[in-house]
Amino acid sequence: MRIALNIKRTLIVLVGVLILITGYIYFVTPKQIVYHSYQWVIDPSDDSKLVGWAENVFIGKVNSQTGNKTRIGTPETQFSVEVLDNIKGKLDGTITVNQQGGIEQGKLYLFENDKMLEVGKTYLFITRYSKEENWHTLVPSYGDILIQDEMQKKSLMDRFINAHRTQIPFTSNQ
Amino acid sequence: MMKSRKIRFLLLLTFALLVLSLTAVAADVHSLGYNSVDANEIRWGGSNYYSSNRTTAIANWNSLNHINIAPDDAWHVEDLTFSDVNLSDVTWTGRYTHTPIGADKIEINNYYLNSDGDPERTNTFLHELGHALGIGDHDSSQYSSIAMYYVQTSITSPQSHDIVDYNNLWAP
Numbered sequence: 001m002r003i004a005l006n007i008k009r010t011l012i013v014l015v016g017v018l019i020l021i022t023g024y025i026y027f028v029t030p031k032q033i034v035y036h037s038y039q040w041v042i043d044p045s046d047d048s049k050l051v052g053w054a055e056n057v058f059i060g061k062v063n064s065q066t067g068n069k070t071r072i073g074t075p076e077t078q079f080s081v082e083v084l085d086n087i088k089g090k091l092d093g094t095i096t097v098n099q100q101g102g103i104e105q106g107k108l109y110l111f112e113n114d115k116m117l118e119v120g121k122t123y124l125f126i127t128r129y130s131k132e133e134n135w136h137t138l139v140p141s142y143g144d145i146l147i148q149d150e151m152q153k154k155s156l157m158d159r160f161i162n163a164h165r166t167q168i169p170f171t172s173n174q
Numbered sequence: 175m176m177k178s179r180k181i182r183f184l185l186l187l188t189f190a191l192l193v194l195s196l197t198a199v200a201a202d203v204h205s206l207g208y209n210s211v212d213a214n215e216i217r218w219g220g221s222n223y224y225s226s227n228r229t230t231a232i233a234n235w236n237s238l239n240h241i242n243i244a245p246d247d248a249w250h251v252e253d254l255t256f257s258d259v260n261l262s263d264v265t266w267t268g269r270y271t272h273t274p275i276g277a278d279k280i281e282i283n284n285y286y287l288n289s290d291g292d293p294e295r296t297n298t299f300l301h302e303l304g305h306a307l308g309i310g311d312h313d314s315s316q317y318s319s320i321a322m323y324y325v326q327t328s329i330t331s332p333q334s335h336d337i338v339d340y341n342n343l344w345a346p
Contacts, residue, residue: 010182034273037206037305038266039298040325041286045313053265072259072281074271100264130263137263 034109036074036100042170044142047163053170054126054143056089056136057160059153061122063094068102069133074109075102078135079117081125087160088167091136097125098135099144114140122147124156204322204339209308210254210278211241211344216306219246220256222282224295228256231299234331240344241307252277254306260285267326268298270305278306286326293328297321300330309339 042049051057060081067078081097100111117123126143127136138144147153210216222228232243246252255277267286271279280302287295300321305311311324312335318325320333332340 006182034271035206035208036269036271037311038269039301040265041267041283042265043325044265072257072261073279098263128263130261133263135263139265 034074034107035113036109036111038112044139046168047159048166048168049170050126050139050142051088051160051163052167053128054088054139055129056091056125056127057087057164058083058089058091058125058127059085059087059122059147059157060095060097060125062097062117062119064119065117066096068104070104071133074100075104076100076137077102077116079119084122085157087124087157088164096135097127098130098133098137100137100140112140114144117144122153124153124160126160204310204312205343206272206305206308206310208272209343210272210306211308212251212253214241214344215250216241216243216253217246217250218243218254218256219252219277222256222258222299223284224282224287224299227292227295228299230296230330231303234300235303235307235340238332238337238340238344240340240346243303243306254278254280256280256282258282258284267294268302270302280306290326291328293330294326296330297327300332301326304332304336304340307340308343309336 042053044050060083063080063082065077066080069076069078077099079097079099080094082094083091086092097117099114099117101109101114101116103109124145124147125136126139129136145156147156218232235241236243257279259281261283262285264283267283267290269279269281269283271281273279280299282298282302287298290298301323304322309322312320312322313324317323317335318327319329321329321331321336322339323329
């Protein structure tokens with residue numbers, strides 16, 4: 001009798017855990033995600049190459065989302081960002097940062113699984129400017145590093161100041 | 175009492191193994207989990223400026239025999255559409271997009287290909303077609319000499335690890 005009761009209790013706990021996991025996946029995951037897989041022109045895990053490719057590396061705070069634009073068939077999302085510290089290049093005031101990806105017709109488009117920027121948060125940005133669009137496009141995943149605290153900010157700045165010193169300017173892969 | 179503990183332990187062990195096996199499947203990054211293949215074929219449409227590099231890349235995947243990549247015609251539904259773009263503010267040379275409905279897309283960024291050599295151009299087409307075949311990116315530097323390495327190289331045909339991944343997906 002007692003054994004049966006224990007098995008029943010364990011089964012109830014297991015079923016409960018499974019329901020919680022399934023519920024979490026169902027509610028947290030968007031209904032339809034469109035993934036892009038792409039080939040990089042530089043090795044983004046190499047800071048010197050990444051900074052060498054970029055025009056600007058800076059710390060900035062996301063003030064608001066300012067737009068959505070579909071470029072070559074996929075959504076891109078624009079944010080108003082206040083520049084706090086420059087590491088490469090000289091930006092000041094508030095600029096438009098463009099993130100490839102966004103939501104269109106209920107579908108979430110993700111580039112390299114890069115999470116969408118969050119308003120009010122501060123990031124280290126690695127970007128290139130588009131004259132046609134007048135925005136600074138960030139490098140997915142590697143070019144929008146969330147800053148959690150002052151210590152991490154200092155360590156990130158040291159890392160990328162050093163990468164700027166040792167940068168490998170981008171040339172074609174020929 | 176002992177029997178009850180044993181049964182409870184076995185139930186927990188089964189549950190843990192189930193969770194572990196699900197995690198292992200999710201971590202198999204060499205397969206994308208989606209592709210553009212329809213009845214052992216990829217029927218493609220669209221156009222590219224560097225069409226000869228596309229032709230070479232298609233021929234090199236077709237030499238592996240299991241999936242036929244062929245131009246679209248009146249009798250087939252288009253599975254994959256090629257096009258060119260010219261973007262200087264992005265880090266990609268080529269991009270594969272899988273959509274649940276309609277043809278998937280391969281976009282080639284001529285901003286970079288215009289200054290590339292012939293092998294690098296072929297490599298970009300080969301790599302993106304690898305995605306259309308369902309093979310994922312390989313980020314580790316140990317794979318820097320294969321077609322599916324995540325950064326552009328001068329590799330122009332599938333290498334032994336690419337062939338293993340291809341056969342895992344498509345060999346009968």
